[in-house]
Amino acid sequence: MRITAVETFVLTNRHALVKVSTDEGVAGWGECTLENWVRTVAAAVERMTDHLLGANPLRITALWQTLARGGFYRGGPVLSSAVAGLDQALWDIKGRWHGVPVHELLGGPTRDSARIYAHANASDRTGDPRRAREHAAAGITLIKVAPQHQIGFLESPDPMLADLAAVREAVGGSVDIGLDLHGRSSVPQSRRLLPLLAPLGIAFVEEPLRPEHSDQLGSLVNCSPVPLAVGERLYSRTDFRRVLEAGVAIVQPDLSHAGGITECFRIATQAETYDAQIAPHSPIGPVALAACLQLAFAVPNFYAQEQSLNLHLGPNATTSILTDSGPLTPVDGHLPRLTGPGLGIEVNEDAVRSAVNHGPLEPGSPTWNYPDGSFAEW
CATH class of the missing domain: 3.30.390.10 (Enolase-like, N-terminal domain)
Structure with missing residues (x-):
């Protein structure tokens, strides 16, 4: 062939x-x-x-x-x-x-289903309680929120804490909440914020620092019991080694950015030696998600799978590129093990x-500025 x-x-x-x-x-x-x-x-x-x-x-x-x-x-x-x-x-x-299925070629399945999580973001604050409640009612047991504003080098954490408390009240104590800081927080601001999150039962804090500051993650691990998750902007085993040595709990390689199934399988194995779990980053389409799931079913140290398709709410425009979205239909907040050959899905080539878009693409991520006009991380 x-x-x-x-x-x-x-x-x-x-x-x-x-x-x-x-x-x-x-x-x-x-x-x-x-x-x-x-x-x-x-x-x-x-x-x-x-x-x-x-x-x-x-x-x-x-x-x-x-x-x-x-x-x-x-x-x-x-x-x-x-x-x-x-x-x-x-x-x-x-x-x-x-x-x-690919997971059979990677050693066979280690589980029968993969836990997924959903996003519950608001346009003006950290988390939308109504959306979080909707996800929880549909069976999602892990919800992730992110601040939708700039984070100052040092600013009061009180508004964010109040928003998170509202999300916690909306979903109750049986649903996990992850907080994605999107690399917007400085080292000193993170040291201030992280210990205050523990009483809210935050499952993990994702990407508190920009990836270029990964060498500082160890100081954050030591300042708070809240687990840290990083990795969507890391692309190799070498990149992940230093964050694992810093003590992060969860690594989040993106199988469409970090060398595919081949490299991310190695990253997962590497993480296992540090007693860390893997939660692949996947805010894009169903093909990438299927690749992530093949890894999730093959490795022993899988934590949860990100997806931005809101699969638990039914088919959508993005899943329309599949001939059948059935294999990606969640049951009680989990996706059953894919059993079809290859990635386990069928793409509708027509x-x-x-x-295909041959013209100009819509603008991507916004460019943010602080009130004084200086650049701010999105």
Whole structure:
């Protein structure tokens, strides 16, 4: 079997797919996106295609080494995302060729279902109690919220604490709450805030610091009992080693950014040696989610799976690229183990081709400024 074609499909500013075809009629799909930079990643995929045409798609590790290291310059969000999408497609091909889901090729399932979580954000505060209550009523047992405003270098934590208390009251004590600070908090502000979150029973605090300040995470681990989760802007085992050594509880590699299934399986194994669990970052489409779930079913140290599709509320425009969204239908806040071959889903190629955006894309993440006009982290 040989690879005959690699095609990319840019749908939105945060949603792009890649299809890898073979001379045996078996094709695989991956999500080769990077939010706000999808066309840049698509260009990288096109360049990497030279390494794939004519190659045996079943030699995934060998191809991964060439894709990730063969251009001399390596790593970073753009190149790692291009590798990630292609890697997902290669695993999809291999699973389909053998007639089994990818997790069977990774050693077999470790669980029968994967816990998912949902977002309950508001436009002007930290969390929407009404939305959180709606998610909980639909069976979601873990809800994540994030402040929708700039966080000053040092500011009073009282408004955020009041918002979180309202979310806690809305969902009761049986639902876990995660707080995503999105890298907006400074080191001293985080040291001030984290100990105050413990009485609210916050399950974890995600990305309190910008990734360039990862060396400071150890001081945050030591200042509060609230577990820390990081990783959506880390792209390799090397990146994750230092945060694991700092003592984070949960790592969150994105399987569409951190080298795909191949690298994230290694990251999960690495995390296991530090008694840390994995909660893959996945705020994009169903192909990326399916890849995350294959990892979730294969590794022993899985915590929960992010999804921004609100699958528990029924099909939506994003899942319309699937011929059947049934495999991604939650039961009691969990997704049953995928049993179909490859990634376990079927992409509707006609729907993908008709959704391709050849024109200007909608603006991506906003650019924020503090009141004095200086740059603020979104």
